[in-house]
Amino acid sequence: MSDKYDVIVIGSGPAGYVAAIRAAQLGLKTACIEKWRDDKGNGVNGGTCLNVGCIPSKALLDSSHKYHDAKHAFEGHGIGTGDISIDVPSMIERKNRVVKQMSGGITGLFKANKVDSLYGTGKLLANHKVELTDNDGNKKVLDADNVILASGSIPVNIPPAPVDGEVIVDSTGALEFTEVPERLGVIGAGVIGLELGSVWSRLGSKVVCLEALDSFLAIMDQTIAKEAKKILTKQGLDIRLSCRVTGSEVVENNGKKEVIVTYTDQDGKEAKETFDKLIVCVGRRPYTDGLLADDSGVKLDERGSIYVNDLCSTSAPGVWAIGDVVRGPMLAHKGSEEGVMVAERIAGEKTVMNYDIIPNVIYTHPEIASVGKTEEQLKADGESYNVGTFPFLAIGRAVAADEAEGMVKMIADEKTDRVLGCHIVGPAAADLVQQVAIAMEFGSTAEDIGLTVFGHPTFSEAVKEAALAVHGHAIHMPNRKKR
Numbered sequence: 001m002s003d004k005y006d007v008i009v010i011g012s013g014p015a016g017y018v019a020a021i022r023a024a025q026l027g028l029k030t031a032c033i034e035k036w037r038d039d040k041g042n043g044v045n046g047g048t049c050l051n052v053g054c055i056p057s058k059a060l061l062d063s064s065h066k067y068h069d070a071k072h073a074f075e076g077h078g079i080g081t082g083d084i085s086i087d088v089p090s091m092i093e094r095k096n097r098v099v100k101q102m103s104g105g106i107t108g109l110f111k112a113n114k115v116d117s118l119y120g121t122g123k124l125l126a127n128h129k130v131e132l133t134d135n136d137g138n139k140k141v142l143d144a145d146n147v148i149l150a151s152g153s154i155p156v157n158i159p160p161a162p163v164d165g166e167v168i169v170d171s172t173g174a175l176e177f178t179e180v181p182e183r184l185g186v187i188g189a190g191v192i193g194l195e196l197g198s199v200w201s202r203l204g205s206k207v208v209c210l211e212a213l214d215s216f217l218a219i220m221d222q223t224i225a226k227e228a229k230k231i232l233t234k235q236g237l238d239i240r241l242s243c244r245v246t247g248s249e250v251v252e253n254n255g256k257k258e259v260i261v262t263y264t265d266q267d268g269k270e271a272k273e274t275f276d277k278l279i280v281c282v283g284r285r286p287y288t289d290g291l292l293a294d295d296s297g298v299k300l301d302e303r304g305s306i307y308v309n310d311l312c313s314t315s316a317p318g319v320w321a322i323g324d325v326v327r328g329p330m331l332a333h334k335g336s337e338e339g340v341m342v343a344e345r346i347a348g349e350k351t352v353m354n355y356d357i358i359p360n361v362i363y364t365h366p367e368i369a370s371v372g373k374t375e376e377q378l379k380a381d382g383e384s385y386n387v388g389t390f391p392f393l394a395i396g397r398a399v400a401a402d403e404a405e406g407m408v409k410m411i412a413d414e415k416t417d418r419v420l421g422c423h424i425v426g427p428a429a430a431d432l433v434q435q436v437a438i439a440m441e442f443g444s445t446a447e448d449i450g451l452t453v454f455g456h457p458t459f460s461e462a463v464k465e466a467a468l469a470v471h472g473h474a475i476h477m478p479n480r481k482k483r
């Protein structure tokens with residue numbers, strides 16, 4: 001194997017592995033360096049997303065949803081189940097098999113595309129050289145015309161609740177509980193906190209989410225966020241806003257460890273709550289530890305992200321950076337698209353990425369999903385727009401499936417009618433919002449979506465009806481006065 005490459009990618013998460021595959025598809029000699037190891041010390045590809053993020057969390061969300069349905073929903077469909085039990089270690093074992101299958105899939109794709117998969121730690125040196133330290137500590141220097149940094153992110157820790165990996169855990173630890181905690185605290189009611197809180201709540205934990213902000217899902221459209229909060233609260237998640245955690249103490253009670261959390265409540269008073277487990281989910285930070293030699297020429301911004309321009313070029317010529325380690329939403333698909341753009345740019349193509357249309361999903365049940373601008377953003381920007389909303393309660397498929405909670409909210413430009421945003425809480429919201437994302441990519445108007453024939457009965461009819469409602473033309477509900 002020659003040590004000179006067209007492209008070296010550091011990090012094999014969804015940003016890095018996609019960049020490596022696309023670069024190799026374009027005929028570039030490509031290597032991808034990854035330092036992640038499994039519990040046996042073997043190198044594994046896939047990064048946060050496949051190992052401790054998107055995929056394992058969805059595996060547990062699906063398992064816990066099936067359990068919850070069997071226990072609470074089947075009876076309503078006339079299905080008797082007898083006693084339902086949970087075997088948490090089996091559930092975790094299944095999740096681990098899913099992870100192994102998916103990360104093994106990346107390794108297989110690397111082979112099929114002739115990407116050299118190198119296990120070890122990569123460090124960017126000057127003049128796009130890369131030092132590789134393999135898992136036995138041997139070092140060698142590789143040369144490349146282009147280096148793509150895709151080192152991802154790690155969970156943020158907060159001093160009042162230091163993670164001990166046993167009672168106080170981060171999102172990774174929350175995917176490994178061996179039994180259902182009776183009382184579970186979650187610090188942070190954001191995307192990851194709500195998903196992990198939902199998993200354990202469905203399995204029987206009494207979950208309290210302590211959120212420092214005074215609004216729920218502050219970056220989402222607030223009509224949808226309010227509706228989602230109502231639904232999740234009804235499911236048993238105790239979401240407390242304006243609650244700032246100030247301290248925590250792990251104590252022993254009857255031979256069992258528990259944690260007493262101190263926080264300032266919404267009235268500014270000190271409050272305490274005791275939990276069997278506490279998950280700290282206050283966000284993630286870009287990860288660059290040990291990645292950059294002093295003379296690499298790559299600059300960081302004030303938030304510790306690698307500084308890049310719109311095309312993901314860093315301040316060092318021939319060095320690019322993508323995914324969670326650069327600005328923008330920390331989402332797997334955002335990093336993957338950046339990976340494609342950068343690989344194609346290196347190959348001489350003129351690819352650009354549309355940062356305005358990146359769907360965002362929270363995999364609670366029902367799902368919460370959005371694309372484009374929120375009504376709050378448009379108001380702040382002084383834009384004129386029309387809004388159409390439509391409830392799943394008026395969708396036959398949703399009622400038949402007993403999934404009639406939530407709504408679709410469509411926002412279109414007042415003058416041009418172009419769709420500016422779509423926000424959904426409801427069944428299959430992740431897939432429905434993607435339909436609108438495609439429409440938006442093609443510059444669709446609300447009228448275009450309203451004129452499209454949708455299959456019946458489908459959840460997606462709520463998207464069509466919301467688009468019709470933008471002009472007061474919804475069929476299956478009385479229309480509000482056009483705004």
Ligand SMILES: Cc1cc2nc3c(=O)[nH]c(=O)nc-3n(C[C@H](O)[C@H](O)[C@H](O)COP(=O)(O)OP(=O)(O)OC[C@H]3O[C@@H](n4cnc5c(N)ncnc54)[C@H](O)[C@@H]3O)c2cc1C
Pocket residue numbers: 010011012013014015016033034035036046047048049050052053054055057120121122123150151152153171192287289290291322323324325330331332333334335363
């Ligand atoms: C619980 C959870 C659930 C999530 N759910 C979703 C979801 O549903 N949808 C979604 O879009 N996003 C989700 N995310 C976020 C998503 O996982 C990240 O946005 C995504 O993984 C970022 O991809 P990345 O390739 O930039 O970085 P990462 O996936 O973090 O990968 C970076 C890789 O680089 C490696 N690395 C770092 N430094 C070096 C080095 N010096 N040498 C060699 N290798 C190195 C790391 O070991 C790692 O494997 C979730 C995250 C969590 C924690």
